[in-house]
Amino acid sequence: MTTPSFAGQPAEPGTLWGTVTAVQANYYSVSLDGLVSFGETLDSVADIPPTLLCTRRARLKKVGQQVMVGDRVQVEDPDWEGRRGAIAAVSQRQTQLDRPPVANANQILLVFAVAEPDLDVHQLTRFLVKAELTGLDICLCLNKCDLLEADAQATWQARLRRWGYAPVMISVKQSLGLPTLADALKNRITVVSGPSGVGKSSLINRLIPAAELRVSAVSGKLGRGRHTTRHVELFELLTGGLLADTPGFNQPDIACAPQALGECFPEIRERLQNHRCQFTDCLHRAEPGCAVSSDWERYPDYLQLLDNCVTQTQLAHDSADPEAAFKIKITDDGQIQHEPRLSPKKYRRVSRRSRKQSLEDLRYELTDSIDNLEALEEEDIDIDF
Ligand code: GDP
Numbered sequence: 249m250t251t252p253s254f255a256g257q258p259a260e261p262g263t264l265w266g267t268v269t270a271v272q273a274n275y276y277s278v279s280l281d282g283l284v285s286f287g288e289t290l291d292s293v294a295d296i297p298p299t300l301l302c303t304r305r306a307r308l309k310k311v312g313q314q315v316m317v318g319d320r321v322q323v324e325d326p327d328w329e330g331r332r333g334a335i336a337a338v339s340q341r342q343t344q345l346d347r348p349p350v351a352n353a354n355q356i357l358l359v360f361a362v363a364e365p366d367l368d369v370h371q372l373t374r375f376l377v378k379a380e381l382t383g384l385d386i387c388l389c390l391n392k393c394d395l396l397e398a399d400a401q402a403t404w405q406a407r408l409r410r411w412g413y414a415p416v417m418i419s420v421k422q423s424l425g426l427p428t429l430a431d432a433l434k435n436r437i438t439v440v441s442g443p444s445g446v447g448k449s450s451l452i453n454r455l456i457p458a459a460e461l462r463v464s465a466v467s468g469k470l471g472r473g474r475h476t477t478r479h480v481e482l483f484e485l486l487t488g489g490l491l492a493d494t495p496g497f498n499q500p501d502i503a504c505a506p507q508a509l510g511e512c513f514p515e516i517r518e519r520l521q522n523h524r525c526q527f528t529d530c531l532h533r534a535e536p537g538c539a540v541s542s543d544w545e546r547y548p549d550y551l552q553l554l555d556n557c558v559t560q561t562q563l564a565h566d567s568a569d570p571e572a573a574f575k576i577k578i579t580d581d582g583q584i585q586h587e588p589r590l591s592p593k594k595y596r597r598v599s600r601r602s603r604k605q606s607l608e609d610l611r612y613e614l615t616d617s618i619d620n621l622e623a624l625e626e627e628d629i630d631i632d633f
């Protein structure tokens with residue numbers, strides 16, 4: 249079994265490299281690359297286990313080098329019988345996602361269903377924009393095609409192509425379109441995303457062989473369940489490539505600089521390929537000399553999301569200047585309005601969603617602290633060189 253060299257790390261002869269597939273406390277599961285250069289020094293390449301449970305060298309800890317799932321790492325002192333090793337170096341990350349925490353991911357697999365639940369184009373747009381904001385490639389996949397006639401499926405495909413996406417149409421239930429999807433996941437690190445009920449878990453279980461038997465060496469060792477919010481694990485696909493087993497963002501809040509939002513719409517990117525707006529900071533709201541017309545389906549969604557981004561940016565700006573009596577609001581038609589600042593109490597009233605988010609953040613931090621404590625405890629048995 250080989251793991252492709254995702255980050256393009258050129259391995260020196262005699263060095264052992266692999267990809268971290270799971271992390272818990274200070275233990276790391278490392279799926280090793282092809283072991284050709286080691287084969288010469290051992291009886292048989294086939295005897296070498298593909299995954300080693302590793303600790304992190306003390307010198308990496310000292311310089312604060314964290315190790316994440318997806319990291320490309322160099323492993324030293326392999327103990328083939330005990331299937332242990334030590335991580336000696338971490339390759340520079342090509343990409344880094346925070347939720348779920350995954351390094352070197354190449355793409356987001358965005359799963360929606362054509363029915364049950366009905367496909368909500370506004371919700372789809374939010375998920376697409378959120379995925380675009382990561383800067384990773386997007387593979388859009390529409391599941392439950394068994395519930396829709398062929399011509400209705402074709403209508404969806406044509407509509408989404410006009411948005412700039414080429415959806416892979418599948419049915420997990422009837423095993424339709426799965427080889428095409430597997431092809432899109434080949435030799436890449438993929439993180440799954442999408443709303444609940446669309447069939448993400450069903451799909452992940454189908455794509456990862458012997459899904460029901462999946463127990464990681466790491467969580468097995470520590471006697472813990474896999475499915476905590478923070479922990480993510482990468483699983484090897486039969487066709488090559490790795491898939492994160494934890495779905496990514498579920499309720500996307502779009503928060504970005506207003507200028508960055510246009511980049512998240514293929515329709516805008518396409519229109520700006522050959523034409524430029526008159527103003528370099530144009531937000532494409534019918535400003536004079538704007539090269540982005542309004543004659544595309546998702547233009548109203550763009551305007552609405554833009555409005556949110558402008559307001560949020562303004563709120564962030566205002567909170568940095570608590571003395572200001574007025575705040576500036578940019579209206580839909582681009583006019584600047586001065587509004588009295590809300591009283592701090594009212595202004596700070598926390599929505600249910602942000603309260604939930606804060607609780608989640610707190611949980612993340614607590615889990616982190618527990619991990620760190622465990623890491624400290626286990627330092628005693630950690631062999632440092
Ligand atoms: P998740 O919340 O996105 O992880 O969705 P699940 O995998 O839990 O699936 C939600 C429901 O959709 C379950 O009842 C599945 O059996 C069903 N489901 C999943 N894939 C398909 C499919 O291709 N066709 C149909 N008709 N139902 C599906």
Ligand code: ZN
Nearest residue numbers: 525530532538
């Ligand atoms: Zn413009």
